[in-house]
Amino acid sequence: MSMTREATEALIQEVLEVYPESAKKDRAKHLAVNDQTVEQSKKCITSNRKSLPGVMTIRGCAYAGSKGVVWGPIKDMVHVSHGPVGCGQYSRAGRRNYYVGTTGINTFGTMNFTSDFQEKDIVFGGDKKLAKIVTEIEALFPLSKGITVQSECPIGLIGDDIEAVSKKSAKEIGKPVVPVRCEGFRGVSQSLGHHIANDAIRDWVLGNRDKDSSFAATPYDVTIIGDYNIGGDAWASRTLIEDMGLRVIAQWSGDGTLAEIENTPKAKLNLIHCYRSMNYISRHMEEKYGIPWLEYNFFGPTKIAESLRRIAGFFDETIQANAERVIEKYQAGYEAVIAKYRPRLQGKRVMLYVGGLRPRHVIGAYEDLGMEVVGTGYEFGHNDDYDRTIKEMGESTLIYDDVTGYEFEEFVKRVKPDLIGSGIKEKYIFQKMGIPFRQMHSWDYSGPYHGYDGFAIFARDMDMTLNNPCWRNVQAPWLKGREAAESAAAGN
Numbered sequence: 001m002s003m004t005r006e007a008t009e010a011l012i013q014e015v016l017e018v019y020p021e022s023a024k025k026d027r028a029k030h031l032a033v034n035d036q037t038v039e040q041s042k043k044c045i046t047s048n049r050k051s052l053p054g055v056m057t058i059r060g061c062a063y064a065g066s067k068g069v070v071w072g073p074i075k076d077m078v079h080v081s082h083g084p085v086g087c088g089q090y091s092r093a094g095r096r097n098y099y100v101g102t103t104g105i106n107t108f109g110t111m112n113f114t115s116d117f118q119e120k121d122i123v124f125g126g127d128k129k130l131a132k133i134v135t136e137i138e139a140l141f142p143l144s145k146g147i148t149v150q151s152e153c154p155i156g157l158i159g160d161d162i163e164a165v166s167k168k169s170a171k172e173i174g175k176p177v178v179p180v181r182c183e184g185f186r187g188v189s190q191s192l193g194h195h196i197a198n199d200a201i202r203d204w205v206l207g208n209r210d211k212d213s214s215f216a217a218t219p220y221d222v223t224i225i226g227d228y229n230i231g232g233d234a235w236a237s238r239t240l241i242e243d244m245g246l247r248v249i250a251q252w253s254g255d256g257t258l259a260e261i262e263n264t265p266k267a268k269l270n271l272i273h274c275y276r277s278m279n280y281i282s283r284h285m286e287e288k289y290g291i292p293w294l295e296y297n298f299f300g301p302t303k304i305a306e307s308l309r310r311i312a313g314f315f316d317e318t319i320q321a322n323a324e325r326v327i328e329k330y331q332a333g334y335e336a337v338i339a340k341y342r343p344r345l346q347g348k349r350v351m352l353y354v355g356g357l358r359p360r361h362v363i364g365a366y367e368d369l370g371m372e373v374v375g376t377g378y379e380f381g382h383n384d385d386y387d388r389t390i391k392e393m394g395e396s397t398l399i400y401d402d403v404t405g406y407e408f409e410e411f412v413k414r415v416k417p418d419l420i421g422s423g424i425k426e427k428y429i430f431q432k433m434g435i436p437f438r439q440m441h442s443w444d445y446s447g448p449y450h451g452y453d454g455f456a457i458f459a460r461d462m463d464m465t466l467n468n469p470c471w472r473n474v475q476a477p478w479l480k481g482r483e484a485a486e487s488a489a490a491g492n
Contacts, residue, residue, distance in 0.1 A: 007396075026052060030049075030400065031400050034393045047383050048381070057404065058403075063081075063152055063193060064091065067180075069228065070278075073229065075256065080114065085114050087114075088112045094442075095228060135172070151180060178205060198280040198281040206284075219268060222249070225282060239451060243326045244326055245319050269294060273296060275295050348370075350418070352375065353400070354441060369459055375398035376398075398415065420435055423440070432474075
């Protein structure tokens with residue numbers, strides 16, 4: 001049963017009561033009741049602001065946005081985590097960015113390269129150490145196409161000149177060495193790390209082949225930008241795009257290569273999946289190279305069909321006819337998936353809290369299965385993300401920005417969703433509460449979820465999670481103690 005606007009507003013006020021006055025005033029700006037008539041989300045919700053100390057934010061840092069998201073999946077480059085060992089180890093292969101290649105030979109994504117900062121490096125600086133590392137990497141892995149320097153917090157604090165080292169090292173090894181000033185303390189979340197990484201690509205990589213005329217262009221050249229190939233997502237998307245008769249010349253950055261990034265300015269259209277992480281570089285290429293860009297959504301058959309037609313609209317009648325053939329080709333398959341799973345999922349209510357594009361992009365896939373998203377929010381969204389979300393969400397539903405651990409738990413207790421889709425940090429809390437949960441950052445070790453084939457996996461996973469008989473036997477530990485106390489008080 002959907003909540004009314006009054007009930008949702010009352011819930012927000014009730015949850016805020018626990019905070020001191022100043023914290024209450026701040027957090028109230030980040031919680032809202034959806035109103036589809038609002039054209040600009042800044043009128044009802046605040047985003048991209050510093051988290052309050054002590055409220056258990058679920059955000060990451062700028063280093064996570066650069067190394068963990070944008071640069072890390074570029075498979076034929078070595079990405080050095082410049083600083084203490086922990087950040088690199090934590091970010092190594094954590095996102096399931098699938099790729100084709102041989103690790104240590106022509107792909108390096110699952111390896112941890114770190115300068116392993118020690119106390120003496122903090123005191124005396126790490127520039128000489130970084131230069132030596134670049135030399136050693138070239139000797140050990142000569143087939144790598146380049147190196148990035150992903151700076152961790154100490155680098156910015158002690159003032160190492162990674163730009164000078166990178167320029168000098170690039171000349172010595174004859175390959176790109178890209179310095180990325182993504183120290184974790186920068187900005188309010190991992191979002192600035194995306195921006196910094198995009199700027200590094202713009203300044204150090206993108207123009208490398210501008211004067212190269214050997215690229216054999218076609219009128220149907222496109223790119224996939226902002227797809228990190230989680231569980232094979234980019235491959236599933238690429239299949240549909242190529243079925244339309246388009247040629248994908250670059251894939252950013254899941255299963256992507258340095259050469260593909262350098263060739264991107266030759267594209268006729270940039271297709272962007274994760275707007276939050278890659279809109280910066282797409283806007284730059286539009287301004288400098290005149291390449292238009294288009295957001296697309298390949299979650300669920302409804303949004304897939306809409307996106308295929310929008311993409312085809314940029315090209316000729318042949319591509320437009322091909323798009324219709326692709327939709328028709330998969331129709332029987334996705335209708336069978338809906339016929340199988342919708343009766344088992346119809347009317348189930350979902351609350352989401354994820355990063356990137358997922359808080360809005362997956363809404364259509366749930367709706368294709370007869371489910372309703374009753375709450376959603378972004379870890380590091382900006383207001384242009386919420387502008388896009390308002391129209392996707394039902395009237396009077398909950399929207400929460402940078403939601404705290406306490407707020408999320410309280411909202412869940414009151415709204416009582418049938419399923420939660422969020423991240424690894426929240427997973428075990430809600431499972432212990434006996435609530436079905438899907439880890440929607442890395443697809444809970446499943447996937448792909450993009451494309452028509454991915455929709456079948458998505459539907460299976462939601463059904464498998466929600467209708468698992470284990471939930472009938474799960475009870476929160478604190479409820480067990482309460483039951484025992486109540487039973488004793490009653491004299492049983």
